[in-house]
Amino acid sequence: MKISIGDVVLPGDYCEEISQVAEKSKVIIGPGLRKEVDRVYITKPGVLKKRNPSTFWVDSYQKRYVPSRGENVIGVVVQKAGDIFRVEVGGSITAALSYLSFEGATKKNRPEVQVGDVVYAKMLVASKDMEPELVCVDSHGKKGRLGVLSDGFVFKCSLNLIRKILNPNCPLLESLKNEWPFEVAAGMNGRIWIKANSMRETIAVGNAILGAEYLNDEEIRSMCNNIAAILAGHVS
Amino acid sequence: MKEVFLSNCEKSFIQKIISEGHRLDGRNYNDSRKLSITFGSGYGSCIVSLGETKILAQVSCEVVQPKQIRPNEGILYINVEISPMAAPQFEANRQTDLTVYLNRLLEKCYKDSKCIDLESLCIVVEEKVWSLRVDIKVLNHDGNLIECASIATLASLAHFKRPDVTRSGEKVIIHTLAEKDPIPTVLYHYPVCSTFAIFSNNILISDPSFIEESVCTSNSEEGNINGGLLVVGMNQYKELCLLNLSGAAIYNTNIVHRATLSAADKCKSIVDLIKKAIIDDDNLRQKRAKINFGDIITSDHLQSLSRKDLSICLKNFDVKEQTLQNETADSMDVDISMEPSKYDVVPSLPQTAELKAKKGASTWIEISSESEEED
Numbered sequence: 152m153k154i155s156i157g158d159v160v161l162p163g164d165y166c167e168e169i170s171q172v173a174e175k176s177k178v179i180i181g182p183g184l185r186k187e188v189d190r191v192y193i194t195k196p197g198v199l200k201k202r203n204p205s206t207f208w209v210d211s212y213q214k215r216y217v218p219s220r221g222e223n224v225i226g227v228v229v230q231k232a233g234d235i236f237r238v239e240v241g242g243s244i245t246a247a248l249s250y251l252s253f254e255g256a257t258k259k260n261r262p263e264v265q266v267g268d269v270v271y272a273k274m275l276v277a278s279k280d281m282e283p284e285l286v287c288v289d290s291h292g293k294k295g296r297l298g299v300l301s302d303g304f305v306f307k308c309s310l311n312l313i314r315k316i317l318n319p320n321c322p323l324l325e326s327l328k329n330e331w332p333f334e335v336a337a338g339m340n341g342r343i344w345i346k347a348n349s350m351r352e353t354i355a356v357g358n359a360i361l362g363a364e365y366l367n368d369e370e371i372r373s374m375c376n377n378i379a380a381i382l383a384g385h386v387s
Numbered sequence: 388m389k390e391v392f393l394s395n396c397e398k399s400f401i402q403k404i405i406s407e408g409h410r411l412d413g414r415n416y417n418d419s420r421k422l423s424i425t426f427g428s429g430y431g432s433c434i435v436s437l438g439e440t441k442i443l444a445q446v447s448c449e450v451v452q453p454k455q456i457r458p459n460e461g462i463l464y465i466n467v468e469i470s471p472m473a474a475p476q477f478e479a480n481r482q483t484d485l486t487v488y489l490n491r492l493l494e495k496c497y498k499d500s501k502c503i504d505l506e507s508l509c510i511v512v513e514e515k516v517w518s519l520r521v522d523i524k525v526l527n528h529d530g531n532l533i534e535c536a537s538i539a540t541l542a543s544l545a546h547f548k549r550p551d552v553t554r555s556g557e558k559v560i561i562h563t564l565a566e567k568d569p570i571p572t573v574l575y576h577y578p579v580c581s582t583f584a585i586f587s588n589n590i591l592i593s594d595p596s597f598i599e600e601s602v603c604t605s606n607s608e609e610g611n612i613n614g615g616l617l618v619v620g621m622n623q624y625k626e627l628c629l630l631n632l633s634g635a636a637i638y639n640t641n642i643v644h645r646a647t648l649s650a651a652d653k654c655k656s657i658v659d660l661i662k663k664a665i666i667d668d669d670n671l672r673q674k675r676a677k678i679n680f681g682d683i684i685t686s687d688h689l690q691s692l693s694r695k696d697l698s699i700c701l702k703n704f705d706v707k708e709q710t711l712q713n714e715t716a717d718s719m720d721v722d723i724s725m726e727p728s729k730y731d732v733v734p735s736l737p738q739t740a741e742l743k744a745k746k747g748a749s750t751w752i753e754i755s756s757e758s759e760e761e762d
Binding site: 227229239265267268269300301302303304305306344350351353354355357358361362377378381382 | 392393394395396397398399400403404407409411413697698699700701702703704
């Protein structure tokens, strides 16, 4: 059966169109695709997608995170060991976060991080053969938005939902940002951290995010209005 | 068993919202999640789901020699299994504390309370008796395993029918299901367990979810556990069958009293639900309808395998309201008969507009009178 872009595909299918395009120009194959000898096989069930020019990938539903370099993730510090913190990011093993990877940290000046704290960090090293490493500074040594997240609430969701809300076209954060002030951090490992002035507002943002998983843009906007109305009705 | 790590902010957030009277998924303190009981094709198998916690129970029987001390009674075994399918922190084929705890509680509730008539399971005294074995498998762990497991055990025991036996002189004939109708188990009373999470300030939460359970039994900053889980087992006659506390010691007897009162009503309604489900199932089987677990899986629907309720929810948020609102919005577009506005928008100062009431209308701006009341 011929596979075309936009089809629902299963592992084991192969897409001839990609091989055809590859003869003419350079092709980038993304998650869910794998090149074997001369064919490109599909390794994850989902929808085959394409972005111009010639980038192909499979959009699949996934909750389990596989660490990959360059992604911002939210982790929980589980242990202090020697010079590093052990941070749990939801992968197969805990990631390492060095004491010196914080802004303004030196050997004498240790960062104030306790076991059980939530950190927003960037994946520096992530391969299937080594334990993942995180950093809380960018390459200039500046903190940016990374570091310890204090207070608030953290919860898990699917990776698709994270990608959906971080998409600039998604109206969710746009609709909510004018209603009440809040901070949100989305980790690509399927975790979201929210902080608002009152706990009801925090729950309301969490409600909006989790509820938006299967809704389209119009429905997301109306759901946000609904939530804002419920919250306004009970200002406590 | 790998430890599930709870972050400090989750702990403090849950404790804060519970002390303020709310729960993470919008329920009230004594609201339970949705309970559904589905029976399988064989007698004695059922899947019970309490919210997202799902447990499968299967009852089977075989003829064995009775115990020496009880030669005229049948035997009941209860076996609980938790595999990594339930949650990633469990290891396969490993008996953890939780498994032992569940096993012990279910034995106390169903064996020690003598709810099953074991003497009716006797075939030949001192030689042959029926031994009933209840196998409980946890399919998904989202908190409150005990309540779900006890409902599953009870429903499967009440649903189970053993083969009929006739004795003629020395011979004992066990009939197949085709020859003679099987006989249901005799239950004297129907006990069910109900879990309560106790937080500081003596707050009782019924049917705790996974995160509420974890926070309740976790160590606080001082290193000791502040809360506990209270399991109350009662039957439909409001008789207490089981009482078990884990976690911090209770120093207030009021808590146990409140918990038992709350459990009494809850257990009665659960037992009524189980009985009704069994009667419905019986009726369907008499009409020779095909019953199997496939009915609980709805296919051809985008969200068939996702959770039905949001885990974080405001109190009055209703998922179905979304579609309802969209429908009314559509229908409103069709017949555009807006009532004329009572106000005029009038420009007053530069770059400012003002709402001015038309002649005869009141100058008070109307606010919708649907303001909901705080409970």
